[in-house]
Every structure is written in structure tokens, then in C-alpha cells.
Amino acid sequence: MTVTEAPPAPPTDPAELPVRKASTRKRLVPYWLLLPGILWLVVFFALPMVYQASTSVQTGSLEKGFEVTWHFQTYWDALSEYYPQFIRSLLYAGTATILCLLLGYPLAYLIAFKAGRWRNVVLVLVIAPFFTSFLIRTLAWKTILADGGAVVDVLNTLHVLDVTSWLGWTESNRVLATPMAVVCGLTYNFLPFMILPLYTSLERIDGRLHEAAGDLYATPATTFLKVTFPLSMPGVVSGTLLTFIPASGDYVNAELLGSTDTKMVGSVIQTQFLRVLDYPMAAALSFILMAVVLLMVTVYIRRSGTEDLV
Amino acid sequence: MPVLRWLRRHLIVIAGLLTLAYMILPNIVVMVFSFNKPNGRFNYAWQRFSLDAWTDPCGVADMCGSLSLSLQIATWATIGATALGTMIAFALVRYRFRARGAINSLIFLPMAMPEVVMAASLLTLFLNMGAQLGFWTVLIAHIMFCLSFVVTAVKARVMSMDPRLEEAARDLYAGPVQTFLRVTLPIAAPGIAAGALLAFALSFDDFIITNFNAGSTVTFPMFVWGSAQRGTPVQINVIGTAMFIIAVLVVVAGQLIANRRKNSARP
Amino acid sequence: MTQQQTEGGDVRLTGISKTYGSFKAVQPLDLTVPQGSFFALLGASGCGKTTTLRMIAGLEEATTGTISLGGRDITDLPPYKRPVNTVFQSYALFPHLDITENVAFGLRRRGIKSVKKQVDDMLDLVQLGDFAKRKPHQLSGGQQQRVAVARALINHPQVLLLDEPLGALDLKLRRQMQLELKRIQTEVGITFIHVTHDQEEAMTMADTVAVMNAGRVEQLGAPADLYENPKTTFVANFLGTSNLIEGEIAEAGEDILVGAGGMTLRLPAGRCQAPAARGGKLLLGVRPEKISLAHADDADSIAAGRNRVTGRIIDSSFIGVSTQYVVESPAGKALQVYEQNIERDTRLTPGAEVVLHWNPAHTFGLDAAQDIDAGVETVEDAT
Numbered sequence: 038m039t040v041t042e043a044p045p046a047p048p049t050d051p052a053e054l055p056v057r058k059a060s061t062r063k064r065l066v067p068y069w070l071l072l073p074g075i076l077w078l079v080v081f082f083a084l085p086m087v088y089q090a091s092t093s094v095q096t097g098s099l100e101k102g103f104e105v106t107w108h109f110q111t112y113w114d115a116l117s118e119y120y121p122q123f124i125r126s127l128l129y130a131g132t133a134t135i136l137c138l139l140l141g142y143p144l145a146y147l148i149a150f151k152a153g154r155w156r157n158v159v160l161v162l163v164i165a166p167f168f169t170s171f172l173i174r175t176l177a178w179k180t181i182l183a184d185g186g187a188v189v190d191v192l193n194t195l196h197v198l199d200v201t202s203w204l205g206w207t208e209s210n211r212v213l214a215t216p217m218a219v220v221c222g223l224t225y226n227f228l229p230f231m232i233l234p235l236y237t238s239l240e241r242i243d244g245r246l247h248e249a250a251g252d253l254y255a256t257p258a259t260t261f262l263k264v265t266f267p268l269s270m271p272g273v274v275s276g277t278l279l280t281f282i283p284a285s286g287d288y289v290n291a292e293l294l295g296s297t298d299t300k301m302v303g304s305v306i307q308t309q310f311l312r313v314l315d316y317p318m319a320a321a322l323s324f325i326l327m328a329v330v331l332l333m334v335t336v337y338i339r340r341s342g343t344e345d346l347v
Numbered sequence: 348m349p350v351l352r353w354l355r356r357h358l359i360v361i362a363g364l365l366t367l368a369y370m371i372l373p374n375i376v377v378m379v380f381s382f383n384k385p386n387g388r389f390n391y392a393w394q395r396f397s398l399d400a401w402t403d404p405c406g407v408a409d410m411c412g413s414l415s416l417s418l419q420i421a422t423w424a425t426i427g428a429t430a431l432g433t434m435i436a437f438a439l440v441r442y443r444f445r446a447r448g449a450i451n452s453l454i455f456l457p458m459a460m461p462e463v464v465m466a467a468s469l470l471t472l473f474l475n476m477g478a479q480l481g482f483w484t485v486l487i488a489h490i491m492f493c494l495s496f497v498v499t500a501v502k503a504r505v506m507s508m509d510p511r512l513e514e515a516a517r518d519l520y521a522g523p524v525q526t527f528l529r530v531t532l533p534i535a536a537p538g539i540a541a542g543a544l545l546a547f548a549l550s551f552d553d554f555i556i557t558n559f560n561a562g563s564t565v566t567f568p569m570f571v572w573g574s575a576q577r578g579t580p581v582q583i584n585v586i587g588t589a590m591f592i593i594a595v596l597v598v599v600a601g602q603l604i605a606n607r608r609k610n611s612a613r614p
Numbered sequence: 615m616t617q618q619q620t621e622g623g624d625v626r627l628t629g630i631s632k633t634y635g636s637f638k639a640v641q642p643l644d645l646t647v648p649q650g651s652f653f654a655l656l657g658a659s660g661c662g663k664t665t666t667l668r669m670i671a672g673l674e675e676a677t678t679g680t681i682s683l684g685g686r687d688i689t690d691l692p693p694y695k696r697p698v699n700t701v702f703q704s705y706a707l708f709p710h711l712d713i714t715e716n717v718a719f720g721l722r723r724r725g726i727k728s729v730k731k732q733v734d735d736m737l738d739l740v741q742l743g744d745f746a747k748r749k750p751h752q753l754s755g756g757q758q759q760r761v762a763v764a765r766a767l768i769n770h771p772q773v774l775l776l777d778e779p780l781g782a783l784d785l786k787l788r789r790q791m792q793l794e795l796k797r798i799q800t801e802v803g804i805t806f807i808h809v810t811h812d813q814e815e816a817m818t819m820a821d822t823v824a825v826m827n828a829g830r831v832e833q834l835g836a837p838a839d840l841y842e843n844p845k846t847t848f849v850a851n852f853l854g855t856s857n858l859i860e861g862e863i864a865e866a867g868e869d870i871l872v873g874a875g876g877m878t879l880r881l882p883a884g885r886c887q888a889p890a891a892r893g894g895k896l897l898l899g900v901r902p903e904k905i906s907l908a909h910a911d912d913a914d915s916i917a918a919g920r921n922r923v924t925g926r927i928i929d930s931s932f933i934g935v936s937t938q939y940v941v942e943s944p945a946g947k948a949l950q951v952y953e954q955n956i957e958r959d960t961r962l963t964p965g966a967e968v969v970l971h972w973n974p975a976h977t978f979g980l981d982a983a984q985d986i987d988a989g990v991e992t993v994e995d996a997t
Binding site: 078145148161163172174176181183225289302303319320334 | 360362364366371374377432435442450453454461462463464467468469474495551555558567571575583584588602
Binding site: 514519521522 | 671672673692693694695698699700702703704706707708709710719720723724765766769
């Protein structure tokens, strides 16, 4: 057959051509997909925040009812009365986060680069505890750290407890009901939240990068500091956030493993809300906690330069 | 010294295994103490071996009831959060629309919020609305906090999906519904399954938000919490151990199936 | 083939364009692809060729214009209702289905129950009968490519669209698949519209090539015609290599005489694409392989009537069948000359003074108002 050039069609003037627009139905698809879930979050997450903000500036009592009186004094009262619990919460959560990073990094590294065919087995062992109620597992620490138990005996014999007691972490040959027990429980509970993001970002690193670094005169230590660690930063950032945020509001570890001297702010909110029924005070406390955590998280994310966490 | 050199070379492996031991130790304790016969009300110190709790796992008042309630809530919360979260994830990856930033923040914030804050504010809402606290308020709360995690898990998978696959399906005479059922869903399935699994685990194990919004309803974690005050029955350890074993078995079975599929596909 | 039949299956684009926001991906364009032809859309990445293809497939909605197939307007039909199938870039094989199910996908969607025979026949056509039960990731790139072709062809589309189908293959395999695709096209007689950035691929396979640039068709025609008679500097440079020499018209008649760098070059008026008037500027083009090279000492032995340019070799590279020289001359800084390695003159080394000469009939003239370097591949472009 012969190929003929397209017959010279009359030149079409672009201005005269009718312009097609995507149909309205098509343009609405994303909104329909988003609607139910986003509505759920608006009604049961965002709206409650508004209610709580309003509650925190109300005064009154359970019998007479509460009224918005713009009573900001509650915030001041909450801070001056409960600042030790606030500081303690941030301190414990911060310590637990650092411990999680120090403990979790080697394990994540091990799974990503050294486990070989054991990789899946180790991963299962990291995730499986998730499926046993964390309360049961936290209670197990009561047994492990019990007075006169093996752990306390060893620490005693090694005179570790003398040092920690001097630092105020433990008290006279006891671990249970001390800050150390609470931090130990927090660290334990949130370790998987640190390890999984770390593992995910380490696993993405091309093994040849290590070889390239070695080829370019980097010692194993330098390779880690200059190549591996910077590349795992997204995992470090999301891991620390996933550990610090829940740990700062946790009260389970403090209640189960600590004493009245180790109460964290979560305990106070819970008590005010469910037992004392001082709703404005509880709301104010919870708002302060939220503000502090969000502030710290924002600053942290900005400084670490990782914003694509969602 | 050879010992020191060996230690230095395997430092990371040793440290990692120590962490692993730290993570597993409580599970071992839970398992061992499920065979204990404690003297008092609390199961914290080893007395002697006994199979009593294993032969009568529901022998404690209300425990199995709370367990079944928790399973129900977790199941419904998983279904709800997975459906809503998957839809959001698809919208976020596949479409352009207004207010993307605001929606991203709305999804990120529940994960960046201490649980106790969400718990307290949600309770404020329920109290203001005069809602009856119980099964439904707990379910609502669980869907709410699981949603963001599902979105994150599914989104990761959908993002790595080649949009050309769906175009290829449409090109090969599959209409929108067929394309979704035959191509999109099967390929996104691992991400959706991961999100659902995460939602189930989070919902089943949640204590703080549930404690605030459950009223007089008692879920399994709440039962455990209460028993920590009143006395811990050995049956709690039986349930904990059984859950651990089932979880490991499910994962191992999944691995085996995946392996067999891979092998059979090979000629 | 009668005119009636040819008209029957033509793909006709009328005033088709695509705009994304303020970016015009495809300028309004008219194009007719005759039934049964192997048609190539050739251009650099981002020239709008893939968008054009996707509009034909229905995967992209045209902003303006209409698309018709055999006289039927298909502009508003969704892709799954068009008798058109696509071989996608990087194939887009369904990873969760085996090869049989991938190939049977289109048949099944159209409600055809007994697909086995057809699938087997089709897999035989692409020589993949033994791989029916494998998953796509267990196949090599070339095999995946053939599955993609089979998956589209089994539906007997009126038009097969190929979007850079060979881009992911290595050079040797690409050559092999070019011939393979050409064979299949001849065998099934379906219209193929092939999008590629590889000019060699387009010229080897297609019987008509449309060269696209910045959202419009620069030139359309048979490969040899495009190569010999480029109408723009873009086509001259993008399709193979051209030496473009800027000059001033000294005399316009049946032959145009152009002065460049103190030399006078001749050009048949019929091969000049620009209006020629005395004193006007003109770009003279000549392909490197049309030029002969003589050492300056032998200048007298060159036949009369040939165009001559004197210069000095600044670089030469031996590539087996030919030697490529770069010559610096008053007429152009870096003129390319490809000499076949029949009798190599050992004096032709860098630094040697030479005379380039060629038959004036091989010269073409282009409008000097254009960018002389349009379509020249640079290091950044080559991926």
C-alpha cells in the first residue's frame, strides 16, 4: 500500500475550538472518597478539641453545671499545682526515647544488614509481643524487677543500685516503685515503635553504599557516621516521635511500676477526669500537655528537616 | 586479645540480640507464670507448677466476656478504619484536590497526640452530647485513632503502585468497577492487609482511650488493669500466652504460604 | 487496497490539543494515520508525543478537537470502549496474574469464556508458549515486552498503540525486537502507532514518521524523505546529523548560489525550503556521509561542478565501517564528515589541510531565521 501524507486539513484556529472540561462527576470523586473518613476525624477528633478548649475555661461544679466564664486562671492553677508531674513526664518520656534509640538501633541494623535468612524470624520476634496485651507484659516487669528477684540481686552484687540510688533513680535496694522501673517499662513498651521505622529506613539503604564508602577510604565507624546514620534519619525522626509522643502521655507504666512519687501527668488527667470530676482542670491539663508536645514535635521536625512523615 | 577482637567485630550483633532478649523476656515470664499456682491473689512470685489455669481458662468471673467484647470491638474497628482509611489513602495518592495540606495535617495529628489528650477531649464531646458511654463510644474512638495508621500503611503501598497498571486494565476493556476489583484491589491488598492488622492490634490492645470512654463496659485491657489492683488471676497469663502463640503461628503460616506460592510459580 | 478500505480504518485527529493548566503539552494538531500503516511519532521527551498517543487511547482527555477511527467519532469514549489497545512503556504487566491471565485479560473483560485456544495461539505468535504459567517478574525484559504485545494484540484492535515499547531493553535486544515487531505488524496487518525518541528505531520500523517538537508536528513523511529533505533545522538535526552552514544568497535562479566563509556553494532551487532572494540569508545543509574528503595537495583532482569547502581536520575517530572527521572551516566551526573505510588516506590526520566536496544535488536549504542548533542532542538530553 502507499502512504500518503495527511491531506492538508484547513488550519484550525485554536481560539475557535470548543474546550472540553473534566466532568463534574469525575472532579468530585476524591471528595467522595475523603468525605466519610475526614468527617469522622472532624467530628471525633477535631471537634472534641474545641469542646475541650471550651471546657478548660469553664467554671462551676458537677451539681450546678459548668459555664464558660473565660476563666484562664485554671491553666495557671494546673501549671503551679502539677508542674512536677509535667516535668517528670517529659523527663521520663525523653529518657525512654533516648534509651529506645540506643537499644533499638543495633537491633534494627542487625535485622536490616546482618540477619540474612533469619531476618523474618527476628522481625516476627519484634512484632509478636504486640499481640500480647501490653498490660499483661507490663505486669510481667513487676515479677522481673521484684524485690529480692534475680535482677535486683545481680544489680545489688554489682553495686549498680548504690550508684543509681545515689542518683535518685532507685531507692534503697529496690527497683520496683522507682523512676528506673517506670523508665524501664516505658522503654520496653515503645521499643517496637522505634525499631520498625528504623528498620524500614535502614532496609532501603543500598548495601553497595557501604562498599563505596569503604572504597573511598572510610573506616567502618566513619561509614556509619557519614553514610548509614544520615540516610536513616527519616527512621530516627519518626521512631523518636512515635516513642516520645505516646510515652509523654502514658500513665500505665507509672501506675503499675511506679509509686505516688513517680506519677506522670497522664495519671493526673485521668484522676481529675474520672475520679475528681474536675472537668475544667482536666481539660486545661490535657491542653497544656498537647501544646507542649506539639511545640516540641514541630521544633524537632523543623530542625531535623524531615517533613514527609505522613 | 582474641576475645576482645571477637567482641568488637560482633558488637552490633551482640547489642541487637541483647535488645531482642529485653523485648522477649516479659513474654517468657508471662508464659512461665501461666503454669504457676500462686499463694495469694497476685501472680507475681513463683510458687509451684500447675496446669489449673490452662484447663480452666475462663474460670475467672467476667474475663472471657471482656475478651470477647474486645475481639468484637477490634473486628468492627478494623473493618471501619480499614474501609475509611483505604478510601482516604487512594484519594490522597491518586487525585488532586483542594485543602490537601489541611487534610494531611488532620490525618497526621491523631498520631502526634498523646493518647490521654484524645481520650479526655473525646469524653468531653460525649459528655456534652449526653451520649451513653459503652460499646458504641469505644468503637467510635477506636475507628478514630486507627484511621490515621491505616491511611499511612495503605498510602505507602498505593504510592508504589504503577498507575499504568490501571490504565492497562482500562485499555483492555475493564470498566471502572472491574479495574478496581481485578487490578487495583489485588495489588493494593498487602498494604490494606498491613493497615488492617495494625488497626486490629491497636484497637485490641488499647487501654487509655478505652478507659476514658467505656463507661461501665469492661474490655480485656480494662479487665487486666482492674485485676492489677484487685488481684491478678493466672488465667490472664494463659490468655497472654495463647495470643502470643497464635500471633506467631499466623505469621509463620503466612510466611509458609507465601514461600510455597513463590516455589510453585517456578517451573 | 482500494481507496474505500483505506478510508475505512483511518485514525484521524482533528484540531486535537492538550493543556495542563497553562502548559500546552500538545498544540492543536491535525493528523491522519492510514489503516494498516506503521506510523511513528518521533521526538525528544516532553514533545507531546506520548500525550498524543494517550489521547488516542482515551487515557487522556483531549482539551480540544476530535479523534475519529474509521469515520466514527471516538473522542468521548472511555478507553475500555475503544477498539484500540496499548503496549505500555515498561509494559505494565499485572504482577499478580500469570502470563496466561495477563494475555487473557482483555478477552475475559469482554465476556469471552473459552480463551485457551486464542491465548495459546497468541503466545505461540510471540514465541512464549512455554512461559504460560509464569508470573511477569520471572520473565526477562524482552519476554515481558512480547507478553505486553500479545496482551494487546489478542483483542484484534483496529489500532495498536506502542508507547516507547523498546525503551527498557538493551541495544542488541532492541534491534531484534524492532524486526520482530515489524514482522508481527506485517503478519496481522493492524495499524501500529509507535511513539519513540529513538530516530533510528522510528526509521527502521515505520513507513511514515511524524517528527514532533514542542507540542507540534514539525514534519511528516516516509523515513527516507524526512532524512533527505528536512524542512526545518530541528528535523535536520534530530534525524541523523546535518552540517548546517550559514550563508548569503549571491544569485537566485534554477540553482541558488550561496556565499559562505569566502566560498560559493550551489544548491538546486527545488531543494530550498525558504524564499530565496539575492542578499538574503540561508542555511545550507548537507549530511556528513554525502561529503568526500580530499587532502589539500590533491585539490586539483576534484571533479568540477562539486561544492567545495576548505578546512583543517581537528579530530578523527575510527569506528570500524567508517571514520568520522571533524573539520574546522571558515564556513563552519565543526563540520562532520563520515568517510567509508575503503582506501584510507594516511595523511588525513588531525591538523591536515583538506577540501570537503560533494554533489550540489545533496545540498538542502533551510530558512536562516531558525535556531541553527534546534534538535541537536546534548549530553543532558541523552539518557
